[in-house]
Amino acid sequence: MGRYVRVNRAILVAFCGLLAPAPVWSDPPQEDQFQTDLSRDGQPQTKHKKRVLHSVDPALQLRHTMRDEINLGLLGIVSEGTDYTVDLALAVASGQTHLRLLPIAGAGALQNAKDVMFARGVDFAILQTDVLDEIRRIPPFPGVEHYLQYVTRLYDQDLHVLTGPDIQSIEDLRGKKVNFGLRDSGTYTTATAVFGALGVEPDVTNFPHPLALDKLRRGEISALVYVATKPSRLFQDIRPDENLHFLPISGHLISNYTATTMTSDDYSELVSNDAPVKTVSVGTVLIAYNWPTKSERHQRVDRFVQAFFANLKEIKARRPKWREFDITASVAGWTRFPAAEQWLKKAGVDPELNKAAVQEQVPLDPKQREALFREFAKYQRTPGPEKAALHLDSNQREALFREFAQYEKQRDVIIAYHNAAAGH
Helix, strand or coil: CHHHHHHHHHHHHHHHHHHCCCCHHHCCCCHHHHHHHHHHHCCCCCHHHHHHHHCCCHHHHHHHHHHHHHHHCEEEEEECCCHHHHHHHHHHCECCCCEEEEEEECCCHHHHHHHHHHCCCCCEEEEEHHHHHHHHHCCCCCCHHHCEEEEEEEEEEEEEEEECCCCCCHHHHCCCEEECCCCCCHHHHHHHHHHHHHCCCCEEECCCHHHHHHHHHCCCCCEEEEEECCCCHHHCCCCHHHCCEECCCCCCCCCCEEEEEECCCCCCCCCCCCCCEEEEEEEEEEEEECCCCCCHHHHHHHHHHHHHHHCHHHHHHHCHHHHHCCCCCCCCCCCECHHHHHHHHHCCCCHHHHHHHHCCCCCCCHHHHHHHHHHHHHHHHCCHHHHHHHCCCHHHHHHHHHHHHHHHHCCCCCCCCCCCCCCC
């Protein structure tokens, strides 16, 4: 009787097992999915798995071979807009490199950063410099800076604040409804930082930008903020009779932003010839995931970076904004991707020597130049402990060097700067 019960119990358990759905983790992946995951992760296949592939029919082997060839040079790049990434993809794609860049429309700047760190198939992102600072300031996890590296700084994007005729200054927007765009977007990050620096606290809304423009036209909000390269397509259909205009942005600039101007050449219907609009711009950066050095995925990213610099002339020729970026500019707090660093060194370009080039220079007359030369030469000859007696702080030394470098540049002489304070 006991044996009969045990047998029936075993049959019952087996029968229930047939009826119950198996947990997801217990199902082995199909062959195609298994191979796809291996290709995604850049992990070598085991000999066992290779033998499995050779045992299948020729048609399946051919399909696997074709898929492997397609994925061999495929890389993903995510950004808030795909216009520039499509041009970048076209510029680097060639039969020689077998590289293909797959542009992905992102879901916001901070999400794009997370996609680079966690999403399969995403190797690159284009992020704003202030977004990178936000990630460093409030990291999603400790040591985030070890997982992202930058290739180069790219183009700048401009802050547009569009409003109606009743608003004449940023101060007028205090307590008014102003659209900052979707949360975690690049525009939201920049708008929050700039309005905060100016001490203006509006009633922030988070509509998509096209919807915000429609609400502005209907008077439901007082202004919209949009960060984009100029001229932006968002504003191309605005008519003069709508009485919309850009607000000037001026005042104390925080470190991530530089002063710029929008002119009638940028927006003929919104900016008059004799009244350009002051605003600020924020830089963008090409970011790469820091794959393990010996991984296949790292090698693929490395090949792309080399192709990027090899095709730099073509890339810059595709769009006006591409011509503006400085490949030697550094990004504070982040490490440059090794292949990019090596390319700069091979090209004879030292990022440290080019920092002075982005600073505004003041022309010097011959007497000033001669006096500057004597002062700088005296400083360089002075022994380290006695330099303090010259009463030059680090900012003065940097300023003095920049002016001297500009003077030397006019003589086609490249000089090196020894920053004793920084130990360089």
